[in-house]
Amino acid sequence: MSVHPVDEKLPALKMATTGLQHVAAMYAGVVAPPLIVGAAIGLSPADLTFLTGACLFTAGLATFLQTLGIWKIGARLPFVNGVTFAGVAPMTAVVAATDDKSDALPVIFGAVIVAGLLGFLAAPFFSKAIRFFPPVVTGTVITLIGVSLLPVAFGWAQGPDPAARDYGSTTNLGLAAATLGIVLLLRRFTRGFVKQVAVLLGLVAGTLLAIPFGATDFGPVTDAAVVGFPTPFHFGAPQFQLAAILSLCVVMVVSMTESTADMLALGEIVERPADERTIAAGLRADTLGSAISPLFNGFMCSAFAQNIGLVAMTRIRSRYVVATGGAFLVLMGLCPMAASLIAVVPRPVLGGAGVVLFGSVAASGIQTLVKAGLDKDNNVLIVAVSLAVGIIPITAPEFYHAFPETAKIVLDSGISTGCVAAVALNLVFNHLGRGGDAQDVTHPMEAVPAQPIS
Numbered sequence: 001m002s003v004h005p006v007d008e009k010l011p012a013l014k015m016a017t018t019g020l021q022h023v024a025a026m027y028a029g030v031v032a033p034p035l036i037v038g039a040a041i042g043l044s045p046a047d048l049t050f051l052t053g054a055c056l057f058t059a060g061l062a063t064f065l066q067t068l069g070i071w072k073i074g075a076r077l078p079f080v081n082g083v084t085f086a087g088v089a090p091m092t093a094v095v096a097a098t099d100d101k102s103d104a105l106p107v108i109f110g111a112v113i114v115a116g117l118l119g120f121l122a123a124p125f126f127s128k129a130i131r132f133f134p135p136v137v138t139g140t141v142i143t144l145i146g147v148s149l150l151p152v153a154f155g156w157a158q159g160p161d162p163a164a165r166d167y168g169s170t171t172n173l174g175l176a177a178a179t180l181g182i183v184l185l186l187r188r189f190t191r192g193f194v195k196q197v198a199v200l201l202g203l204v205a206g207t208l209l210a211i212p213f214g215a216t217d218f219g220p221v222t223d224a225a226v227v228g229f230p231t232p233f234h235f236g237a238p239q240f241q242l243a244a245i246l247s248l249c250v251v252m253v254v255s256m257t258e259s260t261a262d263m264l265a266l267g268e269i270v271e272r273p274a275d276e277r278t279i280a281a282g283l284r285a286d287t288l289g290s291a292i293s294p295l296f297n298g299f300m301c302s303a304f305a306q307n308i309g310l311v312a313m314t315r316i317r318s319r320y321v322v323a324t325g326g327a328f329l330v331l332m333g334l335c336p337m338a339a340s341l342i343a344v345v346p347r348p349v350l351g352g353a354g355v356v357l358f359g360s361v362a363a364s365g366i367q368t369l370v371k372a373g374l375d376k377d378n379n380v381l382i383v384a385v386s387l388a389v390g391i392i393p394i395t396a397p398e399f400y401h402a403f404p405e406t407a408k409i410v411l412d413s414g415i416s417t418g419c420v421a422a423v424a425l426n427l428v429f430n431h432l433g434r435g436g437d438a439q440d441v442t443h444p445m446e447a448v449p450a451q452p453i454s
Helices: 012-041 045-067 085-097 101-128 135-158 170-189 192-196 198-213 219-223 242-269 276-296 305-314 319-333 336-344 347-370 377-395 405-411 414-430
Strands: 081-083 301-303
Touching (some): 012 045, 012 081, 012 085, 012 319, 012 347, 045 301, 045 336, 081 276, 085 101, 085 242, 085 405, 101 242, 101 276, 135 170, 135 242, 135 347, 135 377, 192 198, 242 405, 242 414
């Protein structure tokens, strides 16, 4: 009996090299969220290295759950799981609303645990309710994720400390621009593996370029241990605050929506279509991985879409290859020195790469919106209003200044508010009454043609 390519076990060397390729393709995406949140809190280089290593470790555990599976947990498809970008903006909002920054991570961890457990219980029902999250909703939310994170990249490009004299200097902006240029050149003129890891190579090249300017600090590497373990509750016991929990629950819905879309896409690519049972099992892996992650000081986990592109390009469909990548992630998490390497990268260099990284997320959302049927007025209005609501915290940061602090944790996250608006408007326009039957095809700025009187 022939084995399906998804269940095929490749030779050890090929398994290792292709597994590393998956890690390389998603490494920058995994370490970016702890860098953003850690910088917002003001963590020391040692704690930032610890947080990064913890996120790598928990990403590996979540990948094991998704690829190998236990009981009814895991889609058993070649999925890489890691820290989701969707949670970054709400988590930084929690940090901003927390007076004592030492409590910020415990509050975030508590919210992630609750959101993960609730998501685990909701997984089988969510797999049935996916019709309420069509591309017009998911595309809007993914676009907002990228747009919300771009200001972070712009801040990085200016330097690590807004109070420093060289903040926004031509040197810092030049390093960011050079890194961006290197990434673009690699993407344009290379192929295969090198093209897939262009962002990672850009970070390396930008870091080396920054050495003559004194912008590179190798202290985190020299101070880091070779072997270490992400001690449970290193930053304190989880704290449970309602506003933070609500905000991260919204992120969990977004994350589950993205993962469902990714499973459907990957199922087609590997020629093992994802049915309702597969989606429910995959969502259980995502949510359980998220609930476990804070125990080891990690954040919410979700499927990484960029690895789906890697599967499509290489045509290597084995889930055991991705599981091998998960093993590498765990090993990197257990080696603080490896995790500290990202702390060496100067902030302007990260900013240059972040433009590509976060911009690609927004572009992915736009690609999804193209499939959403924007030739219908209803969908145009849903996207227009939801994007406007989601962009408020970016363009007008003080818009909700009169609201209570607990409410601002949710309202100051454009992703959360934009997602709620998109879901609600989609229900109103495409599900309730006869809204779903509307087929008007007009430009949003044009008047609807008058109907003849019979």
